[in-house]
Amino acid sequence: MAWVTGHQLRLFNSLGRRIEDFTPSADVVGLYSCGPTVYSYQHLGNMRPYVFADTLRRALRWHGIPVRHVVNITDVGHAVADSDTGEDKLEVAAARERRSVEEIADFYTQDWLAALAALNVQPADVYPRASAYVAAMIEFAKRLEDKGYTYRLPSGLYFDTAKSPGYGTLALMDIAGQREGERVEIVEGRKHKSDFALWRAEEPGVRRIMRWDSPWGWGAPGWHLECSVMSMSLLGDHFDVHTGGIDHRELHHVNEIAQSEAYLEDGRPWVRYWLHNEFILLDAQKIAKSAGHTLRLADLVESGYHPMAYRLFLLGGHYRSQLDFTTTAMDAVQATLRRLIAKIDPLRPLPPAETLAGALALLGAPAAGSAAAAVHDKAALGYIDAIDAAISNDLATPKLLATLQDALRDPDITADGLRVVVAAADALLGLRLGELKPAEVDQRRTADELAPGAREEIERLIAERTQARADKNWPRADEIRVELDALGVQVTDTPDGPAWQLR
Ligand SMILES: [Zn+2]
Numbered sequence: 463m464a465w466v467t468g469h470q471l472r473l474f475n476s477l478g479r480r481i482e483d484f485t486p487s488a489d490v491v492g493l494y495s496c497g498p499t500v501y502s503y504q505h506l507g508n509m510r511p512y513v514f515a516d517t518l519r520r521a522l523r524w525h526g527i528p529v530r531h532v533v534n535i536t537d538v539g540h541a542v543a544d545s546d547t548g549e550d551k552l553e554v555a556a557a558r559e560r561r562s563v564e565e566i567a568d569f570y571t572q573d574w575l576a577a578l579a580a581l582n583v584q585p586a587d588v589y590p591r592a593s594a595y596v597a598a599m600i601e602f603a604k605r606l607e608d609k610g611y612t613y614r615l616p617s618g619l620y621f622d623t624a625k626s627p628g629y630g631t632l633a634l635m636d637i638a639g640q641r642e643g644e645r646v647e648i649v650e651g652r653k654h655k656s657d658f659a660l661w662r663a664e665e666p667g668v669r670r671i672m673r674w675d676s677p678w679g680w681g682a683p684g685w686h687l688e689c690s691v692m693s694m695s696l697l698g699d700h701f702d703v704h705t706g707g708i709d710h711r712e713l714h715h716v717n718e719i720a721q722s723e724a725y726l727e728d729g730r731p732w733v734r735y736w737l738h739n740e741f742i743l744l745d746a747q748k749i750a751k752s753a754g755h756t757l758r759l760a761d762l763v764e765s766g767y768h769p770m771a772y773r774l775f776l777l778g779g780h781y782r783s784q785l786d787f788t789t790t791a792m793d794a795v796q797a798t799l800r801r802l803i804a805k806i807d808p809l810r811p812l813p814p815a816e817t818l819a820g821a822l823a824l825l826g827a828p829a830a831g832s833a834a835a836a837v838h839d840k841a842a843l844g845y846i847d848a849i850d851a852a853i854s855n856d857l858a859t860p861k862l863l864a865t866l867q868d869a870l871r872d873p874d875i876t877a878d879g880l881r882v883v884v885a886a887a888d889a890l891l892g893l894r895l896g897e898l899k900p901a902e903v904d905q906r907r908t909a910d911e912l913a914p915g916a917r918e919e920i921e922r923l924i925a926e927r928t929q930a931r932a933d934k935n936w937p938r939a940d941e942i943r944v945e946l947d948a949l950g951v952q953v954t955d956t957p958d959g960p961a962w963q964l965r
Pocket residue numbers: 495496497689714
């Protein structure tokens with residue numbers, strides 16, 4: 463290739479279920495991600511949406527597209543079992559833990575933010591709390607009522623989904639099927655099962671802790687309302703990208719769209735691109751440590767895994783693929799991370815290469831359309847092009863990781879070229895490859911906690927090394943030592959033969 467011209471960023475839009483060119487509608491892309499309900503710890507699977515949204519932000523930055531990112535914090539309005547009626551999750555937690563709802567919300571918000579930081583997720587521009595937007599939610603619901611989209615019941619104010627022309631498009635919803643669906647609970651007087659609460663009135667004789675006065679009586683807003691109100695308050699009536707877990711595609715986001723487009727009534731789609739990440743499958747049986755509570759990042763760290771190993775685990779799968787979380791998989795990614803850091807450590811410091819243009823400038827590559835100038839490292843340029851192609855192809859992080867590995871093995875790349883390639887890859891991966899110390903990613907677990915098969919593999923390697931030494935095959939013996947080192951195994955030669963332990 464003469465020079466790299468850059469690939470068009472393409473993303474899978476859940477609205478229409480197809481890969482589309484991403485074209486910003488404004489100078490700054492508005493990005494809204496559904497955040498946590500802060501009544502308990504966020505488990506490992508719950509962290510995937512934020513690493514995914516972070517990858518999207520890094521991809522936009524790579525393409526030189528400025529972003530304003532809003533992630534909400536649900537501290538009111540989310541009833542148990544995602545239903546429209548009944549107790550609020552925060553209030554249930556407050557009663558259980560004998561703390562105030564504010565203390566509960568603060569505690570679990572801080573825990574979640576700490577986990578995001580440990581995963582090297584860039585902070586959002588704003589983290590609005592639902593409880594601060596209740597007045598705006600009431601105004602929003604009033605407007606829907608004025609326009610005739612709602613009806614009142616003793617249990618609150620409901621959105622009439624039959625009045626929403628495109629209701630359920632995002633979920634490819636068969637409206638008749640949804641009306642017979644199982645997920646939604648029975649509410650007396652509700653016209654259609656798909657109708658949802660905009661306002662949840664207090665039940666007679668039950669006084670909520672978090673309660674507001676409204677035209678529909680004392681109560682609390684419905685859960686779906688907050689995301690429409692906060693996103694439009696902070697990003698404008700229309701914005702470009704809305705993200706969340708795949709479960710939101712079927713109900714929460716369907717309802718957000720219905721109420722927002724009813725509110726705006728301007729004939730335009732409310733949000734242009736809807737992106738959803740798949741689930742993590744947590745096999746609780748295989749994770750002894752998690753017995754009794756949901757597994758979270760802090761548990762992994764306590765078991766000797768580095769948070770970046772979990773990030774690498776996530777990026778090793780495409781965001782639209784389900785991932786099976788197992789300790790075997792975690793052992794593998796921790797070993798991979800250790801090998802990556804060991805190879806990259808001697809290359810430091812890495813240059814800043816957060817954008818395609820920046821990476822090309824570092825390589826001395828000419829900009830597209832200008833007269834060709836000398837490019838000193840054609841191999842490095844090829845890898846930058848491959849990285850750009852991977853991230854631009856719907857955030858193909860597994861391909862990006864493979865490209866990085868290829869570059870690290872390539873004998874034809876210069877050290878300076880490799881520095882740029884590693885820096886560019888990590889600007890998108892966010893694995894802190896430029897700063898992690900090899901000692902930080904050592905496994906501090908005991909041999910008893912090894913994954914099935916790992917002990918046998920270590921002992922096979924040690925036996926092979928002993929044989930190589932007996933054969934005076936010193937290069938092979940050294941090779942095996944490096945391999946063991948990468949697995950976090952330290953071998954000591956004693957008069958009784960080799961002994962080993964995990965560092
Ligand atoms: Zn939401």
